[in-house]
Amino acid sequence: MTAPILSIRNISKSFGGIHAVRDVSFDVHQGEILGLIGPNGSGKSTLFNSILGQLPPDNGTVEVKGTPVTGMRASKLNRLGVGRTFQQLSVFPQMTVLENIIVAGQEHKGTLTSRLFGPPDAGLTAAADQMIEFFRLTHLRDTPAGSLSFGQQKLVDVAMAFMAGPDLVLLDEPAGGVNLTMLAHLKERLIAYNAEHGTTFVVIEHNMEFVMSLCTRIVVLAEGAIIAEGTPAEIRANQTVIDAYLGG
């Protein structure tokens, strides 16, 4: 087993008297596709936001590749190789697909002077075009992202998250609101990217079919605590999970 790329230790977060996340610890290893599932209100999104510094935890630590990052600003985390996608649509609507993807990569190149006054493509057009081709969005390259369908915008969002060449990407409900054809395409592209680049994914998802067929390991949360952890097959057979989550 390789050293963990993401290490979460004893994370807790409360809102008033409500314990949203309670003493959660787990590791994610290089190249894994880890699913984080649980019923509504189980603390998945709070945990996600705590990992990403958007909601600093009350207790516990987060490490990325051995570096403590608890409460670190998202822009700094991004520079450490951590990307994320959003549950809601998260493109820049007035920019074209190409411009969106270039913006996602440009903060990682060059000096302060070149960032201030350098040309906006930052030498990234070729890389952005490759990413567009990878997600089979070439026909939409010069279309304003705000005019794309929901599923197409989700693909652009994922392509943007990959543009900086992250080691770890946290995907927040990538299947939400996406039609079946687009969903199959998205899953196939995520698996292909993981195989080609060894990028680690942590996926929050409600679509059980999607998460079971995409992930190599699954962590189940209920009422803010981990109730099960294992392969998709083990989770399917776990009676505690069935009782708490699958309604069995």
Place this chain on the structure above:
Amino acid sequence: MSQFLQVLLSGLATGSIYALVAIGFTLVWQAAQTVNFAQGEFVMVPAFFVLVGMHVLGFPLALAVGFALLASIVVLGFVFKKLIVEPILPSGGISLIIATMALGILLRESVKEFYGAEAQPFPPLFPTDPIHVFGAVVSMQDLLNLVISLGVVILLTLFLNRTRTGRSMQAAAQNPAVAEILGVDVKRMIMYAFLINAALAALASFLITPVYLAKFSNGETLGLVAFIAAIVGGFNQIRGALVGGLLIGVLDNFVATYITAEYRAALPLILLIVIILLRPQGIMGTSEGRAV
């Protein structure tokens, strides 16, 4: 024909200065989703920085203008953002709007206290000699005001569209949470918007004060007209603020010359009402949806 051209050029010159101030409104709106109601005072104060540079510090005019530009960027950009915008913005845009109204009053009364209520003479930056353009007599000052204002707007547009920082500023304005996740330092981008706004206000101040003289109350009318120009053009578009400013400047001059000067102050308000009724997003603006 020569009078028409004369009125047109003079209107464009004034309108281009309104546009500088109006663009400041749109930049601050895009960066912080708020309206700076002290914007008129932000145009009034730099002229007094110039006077302080000349009369108190003994600088020659050119150095005093440089000093005033720097002081404006620091005080009306950096300090304004750090001391007022950052602490109050988390409480919501309305709180910040009220705070900027209070700041406007503070600036106005402070200048009146420090420099008096009388209009102070302000040296022209350019020769005021008249020149002939296609038969029309135009002052060199008006012509250079127009050229400089439009030049700055063009440079700003190129900066926002043709540089990486400009693209990052647009990303931060369109979707700050996502921009931050993608590595854009959103706080820095917002700061850039406030610094640029202060510099634009200072430039407008240097260009317009030789015409109006330096007076503590200068910002009242100018701030209102520029605010209306931004709405008329489209509050979320820089090119809209430019169009709005030029339109008001030109219409104002034409109405005063060919119809009546009596109601010229009402013209921007009439234009505002017409635009709000017919095209609420402004001439060049786009509709914005908000979750409530």
